[in-house]
Amino acid sequence: AGSKLILTPELCIPGYGLLDHFQELDTFTHSWEVLAEIISSPDAQDIIIDLGLPIRHNDVPHNGRVLALNGKILAIRPKIDLCNDGNYREMRYFTPWTRYRVDSYTLPHEIQELTGQTEVPIGDIIFQTLDATFASELCEELWTPDSPHIQYSLNGAEIILNSSGSHHELRKLDTRINLITNASKSGGVYMYSNQKGCDGDRLYYDGCSLIAINGQMVAQGSQFSLRDVEVITSTVDLDDIWSARQSRSRGMQAMKAHDFTRVKIDFAMTVKTRSNPKLRIAEAIKPRYHKPEEEIALGPACWLWDYLRRSTAAGYFVPLSGGIDSCATATIVFSMCRLVIAAIKEGDEQVIKDATRLCSGDDVSKMSAQDFCGRVFNTAFMGMKEQSSKETRGRAEQLANAIGAQHIDCNIDEVFNAVKNLVSNxxxxxxxxxxxxxxxxxxxxxxxxxxxxxxILSYAFAQLLPTSKGRGGLLVLGSDADHNQLAWRWCLPRC
Structure with missing residues (x-):
């Protein structure tokens, strides 16, 4: 696409949700090995690349960004403000970098051999090309009261890069877009790249990468899709930034701004429009938001698909009681099936490959969502002859039939009475x-x-239902009033 600058999500090389694997030296070593493959690739030349990986400096671990160009490391930008609340525990694995500090970093031996470099700058840095200036901040730093981009902007940085590992929460996208548009409203480009999918943890990262200029959105990625990789691009006019920065109050603040170490790059990022008549400057767009009901249906559904395909299990199993909690869980599984069929119709090769495996090699191109649901989803009503009402038993069967799930109906009186008699005797x-x-x-x-x-019967059915058909086990989804749980064999991480 002729792009001059590419931004990737936070810790994109090893994955954000590695948890205590960040305390293993191999994670650092292998991350550098992958980085070496990327920057030496012929497809990664003549473009500035911003990559995320864990960094050790003076035996202190940092959440870092490595910026490279044409097989050379430009500098390393460690994360200054770590996220350590809610679902995040970054300070368990990393140490925050001190603001404005810049050191010299000795590259790993393999990188030295590849690049011919021994040391590069590491720290709170501004990058200056022949015709543009940019700086990098990481995820949480956008959410802090005194975000680094404020000082970067006052020091003339036209482009701010934000690599993120932000998980999905209801209506969280609204807050993100407000922060990003506010960060660029006084003039500047803000590029935001967020992780997408489930990387083995209990969180779903909802992507929706964004590009804004002068407080207006010009590009937005999808929030809920099954694509492994999504790239958004935008062509902007940096002269528009100068026009937006003509406030005298901004100029006075810029004169008092803190000075930064600058890494100068012998590289041009801009293209003259007269040399490329087909070049079109991006126009402002309205941000796209999902309704809360759509977020509830789509977010967990995307997580379920990512977890299922990576687990190599045969599908999901839900003990369906006919109550609201288990019915809601089953409906979200069907939402996953609808997303899969939609992706198949769009020609997503990876989804087609994964869905074909789950359907034992059968042609998935002509399947409906109900057809696919019947291949990957099993439900069971496990009632009591006297205690269970006809209404709940009927509701469970009706829902299973409506979504196409394989459903069984049984009573557990024999098991219940056996336990009761054992205790009584x-x-x-x-x-x-x-x-x-x-x-x-x-x-x-x-x-x-x-x-x-x-x-116990849920685990038994999940293991034996597909086994009786010559397939692998099912993942068990349970539900209660507080949260849903996913169980694979005897492991119970939350969903």
């Missing part, structure tokens, strides 16, 4: 439900006999 005491005069402790115990029996 051992204790010489017969527990009773509260409605039959039992104490609260007896009532809870009997309810647990039912729920735990269903849990």
């Amino acid at each position: 051992t204790l010489d005491f017969t527990p009773r439900f509260k409605v039959h005069g039992g104490e609260p402790g007896e009532n809870i115990a009997l309810q647990n006999f039912q729920s735990r029996s269903r849990m």
Whole structure:
């Protein structure tokens, strides 16, 4: 596309959600090996590349960005403000860099041999090409009150790069777009690249990379899709930034701004329009937002697909009670199936490959969402002859039929009575439900006999339903009022 600058997500080389693997030296070593492959590739020449990987400097681990051009390392920008609240625990693995500090970094031996360089700058740096100036900030730094981009902008940086590992939360995109447009409203380009998909952790990163100039959006990626890689591009006029920075109050603040070390790059980022008549400057667009109901249906569905295809399991299993929680979980699985079929119709080769494997090599191009759901989703109503109502049993079956899931209906009285009799004979005491005069402790115990029996049977069905058809096991999805859980064999990470 003729681009001069490419930005990738936070820690894009090893993946953001490695957790305690960031405490292993191999993670650092192999990340540099991958970086070497990238910067030496013929496809990665004549373009400035901003890559994310963990960095060790003086035996201190940092969350870092390495910027490279034509097989050479320009500099390293470590993360200054680490995210350490909510779902994030970056300070467990990394140490924040001190603002405005710049050191010299000794490159790994393999990189020295590849690039012919021994040392490069590391720290809080501004990059200056022949015709433009840019700086890099990382994810959380955009969300802090005194974001680095403020000082970068006052020092003349026209382009701010933000590599992010931001997970999906309901309506979080609204906040991101507000922060990004505000960061560029006083003049400048803001490029935002966010991780996309599930990288093995319990979070879904919702992508939606963005490019804004002077407070207006000019490019926006999709928030919920099954594509492994999505690239957005934009052509902007840097002269428009100068026009937007003519406020005298901004000029006075710029005169007082903190000085930065500058890395000068013998490289031109701009192209004269007269030398390329087909060049078109990007026009402002309106940000695209999903409705809350769409976010609820699409976000978890994308996570489920990514987890399923990477696990190499045969599909999902849900114990369907007919209540709102398990029905909602089943509906989200069907939402995943709809996304898969939509991606197949769009010709997504990776989705077609993964879906074909899950369907035992059958042609998936002519399948409906219900057809695909029947191949990857099993449900079961595990009731009691006396306690379970016809309504809940019927609702479970109706929903399963509507979405195309493979459904079984069984009663667990035999298992329940076996556990109850074992306890009664051992204790010489017969527990009773509260409605039959039992104490609260007896009532809870009997309810647990039912729920735990269903849990054991869920694992059994998940393992044996596909095995009886010569396929691998299923991932078990459970639900309660607080959260959904995913279980693979005996491992229970939250979903």
